[in-house]
Amino acid sequence: MNLLHANDKPGAYPESYYAATATQLPPFPVLKGAQKADLCVIGGGYTGLSAALHAAQAGLSVILLEAQRVGFGASGRNGGQLGSGQRQDQMELEKILGPDNARHFWTLGEDAKTLVKTLIAKHNIDAELKPGVAWTGFSDSEVHHLHDYAALLQSRYDYDQIEVLDRNACQATIPSPAYKGGILDIGAAHLHPLKFALGLAAAARDAGVTIHERSEVHHIAHGTPATIRTGAGHVEADHVILACNGYLGTLERKVANRVMPINNFIAVTEPLGDAADKVLARDIAVADSKFVVNYYRLSADKRLIFGGGESYGYRFPRDIAEKVRKPMAEIYPHLRDVRIDYAWGGTLGITMKRLPFFTRLAPNILSASGYSGHGVGTATHAGQLLAAAIAGQASGFDAMASLPTPRFPGGPGFRTPLLIAAMSWFALRDRLGL
Numbered sequence: 001m002n003l004l005h006a007n008d009k010p011g012a013y014p015e016s017y018y019a020a021t022a023t024q025l026p027p028f029p030v031l032k033g034a035q036k037a038d039l040c041v042i043g044g045g046y047t048g049l050s051a052a053l054h055a056a057q058a059g060l061s062v063i064l065l066e067a068q069r070v071g072f073g074a075s076g077r078n079g080g081q082l083g084s085g086q087r088q089d090q091m092e093l094e095k096i097l098g099p100d101n102a103r104h105f106w107t108l109g110e111d112a113k114t115l116v117k118t119l120i121a122k123h124n125i126d127a128e129l130k131p132g133v134a135w136t137g138f139s140d141s142e143v144h145h146l147h148d149y150a151a152l153l154q155s156r157y158d159y160d161q162i163e164v165l166d167r168n169a170c171q172a173t174i175p176s177p178a179y180k181g182g183i184l185d186i187g188a189a190h191l192h193p194l195k196f197a198l199g200l201a202a203a204a205r206d207a208g209v210t211i212h213e214r215s216e217v218h219h220i221a222h223g224t225p226a227t228i229r230t231g232a233g234h235v236e237a238d239h240v241i242l243a244c245n246g247y248l249g250t251l252e253r254k255v256a257n258r259v260m261p262i263n264n265f266i267a268v269t270e271p272l273g274d275a276a277d278k279v280l281a282r283d284i285a286v287a288d289s290k291f292v293v294n295y296y297r298l299s300a301d302k303r304l305i306f307g308g309g310e311s312y313g314y315r316f317p318r319d320i321a322e323k324v325r326k327p328m329a330e331i332y333p334h335l336r337d338v339r340i341d342y343a344w345g346g347t348l349g350i351t352m353k354r355l356p357f358f359t360r361l362a363p364n365i366l367s368a369s370g371y372s373g374h375g376v377g378t379a380t381h382a383g384q385l386l387a388a389a390i391a392g393q394a395s396g397f398d399a400m401a402s403l404p405t406p407r408f409p410g411g412p413g414f415r416t417p418l419l420i421a422a423m424s425w426f427a428l429r430d431r432l433g434l
Helices: 017-021 046-057 090-097 099-122 140-157 167-173 193-206 273-278 320-331 375-390 395-401 412-432
Strands: 033-042 062-065 130-137 162-165 181-190 210-212 217-221 226-230 233-242 260-269 285-288 295-298 304-307 340-350 357-362 365-369
Touching: 017 193, 017 340, 033 046, 033 226, 046 062, 046 193, 046 233, 046 375, 062 233, 090 099, 090 140, 099 140, 099 181, 099 193, 099 375, 099 395, 130 140, 140 162, 140 181, 162 167, 167 181, 193 210, 193 375, 233 375, 260 320, 304 320, 320 340, 357 395, 365 375, 365 395, 375 395
Parallel strands: 033 062, 033 233, 062 210, 130 285, 233 365
Antiparallel strands: 130 181, 162 181, 217 226, 226 233, 260 304, 260 340, 285 295, 295 304, 357 365
16 A cells, blocks of 8 residues: 555645645646756655755755655654654663663754754744643553653753653643643653744755655666656656655665554644643643553644544544544543544654664665654754765764664565554553553
8 A cells, every 4th residue: 555645635735734824835846857966855754855955055966856745744744742862762772772872862862852943943934833742641650650761861861851740730731630740841842843844845945955746756776876766757866865754665675674654643623712721731742651642732723733543554544533532532531522623644654663764775875764753853853864974974874773673573565464463452551551
């Protein structure tokens, strides 16, 4: 199944709150005929747009090919959370990598946050950037773990941006009966993801990047130069960056073996007005401790943007709003009958260990993907690291490429049954409170 076409209208953004509230760029032309460039970037999400922007600023001629519209995929549909560190917390990274390496990847994660904030300021992107992401727990043991993690970040990483929330503080900030406490990371942030993606695209265009939309890549012929073919043309490029994440399909099997696409869903309520304080007393984002994570925040006009819901297979459900309403009502029972004005699905890429997959597919072909729900910062940073590697400064890229990213059992052919089995098990574990 080609996820570029399975669930969406060709060449159109989903009917999301983000698409309804962002000023869209005029369409970029379809690639036709033969073109040449120093660099061809495949994919117009955060990774590809950031890579193209940084490479163009370094003096390279750059062509970016996007199969649909820039920001069409997860970059324009996600929960908008800019988290600290990596997708795995530092406790887990210390177990996997050792303390010294874990510290290095913490620093890279902080670099990613700084990069996003810097790009927004430098290019005057109206991305509605605001500080604060809370992590919440449903049980005393989960809350204790979060509090221990806050203490570790402060003592071992000198990170003083965490507020510890006991039950009373959590209720005062996040008035849901479901939570027993948590932590609030003021150094993290949340934003309007599509506005950020479109801002990156405009910055890349202004830096001299040639962008082609509706230009799906069907084949990459390795070589120097490499040849990248679409339905109506081709590009010869000295370097190639593959930035497709969950929408890669079978374009490169080495990546597909390690990055599995999964779907997630978001619903947006009617404006809540003064009642928004009964959802969030502070303008922060929230992610909870379930494996099938609930994540949410308020929009600028006081709507609840709520992500969650289980996905079994790659087709979007017929009624996404009702799929998301169920977990939303578990967190906020008083919103059980609230009107939902927008609901959409999207596809992201995950890896076995929830760490991104950076790789050299050939000496002149680089790839980064598999951000596992941590892509606002990591994907944007990946683009910068990819561009730097092409310029001969590969230390950051090589560090990320050293992260363990094993193959999924059975390869791409068994991903759908594996996905169903895994999501069923973890969804059951969430329901049982295990």
